[in-house]
Amino acid sequence: MSGESYINTIKKGHKFRDWLVGVLDDSIRDNNCRINVYKINSASHTVCRYEFVDEGFSVMAKFLAEPKGETKEYDPCDVMIDEYNNLKKVDKIINTSKPIAVNRKFNCALVTEYISGTSLMWYMDHENHLNNRLSDVAALLRKLHDNTKTDFYDKENEFNDFHWNLDFLNLDHYTRNKFNKLLGIWWHSTLVDEKHSYFIHRDVTPLNYIFQDNKVYAIDFESSGYRNRIHDLGVLCAELKNHFALKGSDYRAEPYIRHFLWNYSRDENEFRDITATLPFYMAYGWLRIARLKWHPGYYDYLLKEAKACLNAVK
Template sequence: MASRYVNTLKPGDPFRDWLAEEVVEHRLRNKKCSVNVFKYDSSHTVCRYQFMGENFSVMAKFFAEPTGRMKDYNPYKGMMNEYRNLKKAASVINVAKPLAFNKKFNCVLVTEHIPGKSLAWYFNHEEKLYERLSAVAHMLRELHENTKSSYNKENEFRNYHEVLDHLNLDHETREGFNKLLGQWWYSSLLNREQGCMVHRDATPSNYIFCKGKPYALDFESSWYQAHPVRDLGILTAELKNEFELHRGGGWRAEPYIGNFLWEYCTGEKDFNYVTGVLPFFMSIGLIRSARVHQGNYRNYLIKEAHECLKAINKK
């Protein structure tokens, strides 16, 4: 994710002093160093604070400064929710660990800065993509296996309808989705005894590779009691989307998708189960993407999401 330089903070700046004197004091040799600020494009104000001469940075996300569509929400609740989610995930997998939070500074959450290339970079360059996707698959499996809980099937369907609501589809198209969702609901395919914690925002920019190891970022929208294949569906939809837009067709993503799913699974039986329910969650991933596109490509994503749901008729 690209960033741009926006400021340099000197000693005496309240936020710089809080970071240097309370959050990372033990990491600094020079407590009076200036701090360069780099801003990222995100759904909130997100900045990297680079301590000059220290070869060290932290990330800060300001929940009271939304920049995306969501404006009407509780920033303190959002800050604490992501803090708790990161703490939970950090006990299982590599994440950008939370360091501090502070309501006074526009509900800021400070985390480690993980240097490296994102999975999105490997998507864009199609370099070591099998290897990187395998590493993410193993990490997601660790997260899902070690956070088992009860399962809330209703929540999966409620969320699907909420995303559809954002698209403002015409009546005929919406009814087509509603009919297929009803078939999925009444089938036994999505029934299961156990759910787990899911990342939920399993997009390529939220996985960073540092010294060959994957790290997960941004757990604000993470869920509990969820279906594990949700994360796989979002990521495979993103992969198909990338190849459709920039690599000559979504069909070219299929070998990568197949390998990613196989690496996630524990064997053939597990693979058959995962691929059986994947169309439902891949469909969610596609309509999520449709929210940020316009025109013909938006229509393509909606059509593909609808086609995924039709897989229920082949079971």
């Protein structure tokens, strides 16, 4: 797996290793087997792959009490339980990394199935069958959304998410005021209004979609919850455009974005409705990307794109 580093090998007598073997029970032929540990790079928490030597499989463990990202003020065990339950929910609907076990004693460890394969990011990098892969992701998201529809919708949550991003960026007064005014226009429009909310992935980054044996798997449901379904679409579209901007031309993303949205939509009318609301969530996606460390010129480009999207309100 790309983006991982070998850490060590643990043997019988190691407390976490022995607990893992006990949890997996009948899946392990040799209870004395060694386990190779690989740390996943660039994760929001400490995440490791545990490879059972000569057993032919691995599991993933995320340690929620070991944050590596910008969010550190939370109850890690509550987050552990929430993600475990979220995975149990979506596992009944789409292909995902099956939840296996949780343990508060080991820094709030969440253990899941390991999904090997090729990420959507690889297909974006190589532009190899990318339209086909985007069709697969569109179908997965459509299935997730359609099967989790509720009659409750909280529009305020959509704007709270937006303001959280803006707060994190710590913008100068003029820039923040400009964003606030644009968000006010969106609030008073009907474009973000909905009758229903849907359970969304909410972390629609290309590395969270893995292709294995002609199936697409969505992983990492730590941030998932009930929101406007176009949130997922807008974030992925921003990720696509950002990817091609970094390769030299954001315009190259446009055909792929159109293909993705068309494959998600039921018909032309729905496509038109989605594309009218999409700029709001693409702007959110741009600000989400801007939270990463960029050189000043590219950071300014990200803010410019976010404002351009918000200016599309009618």
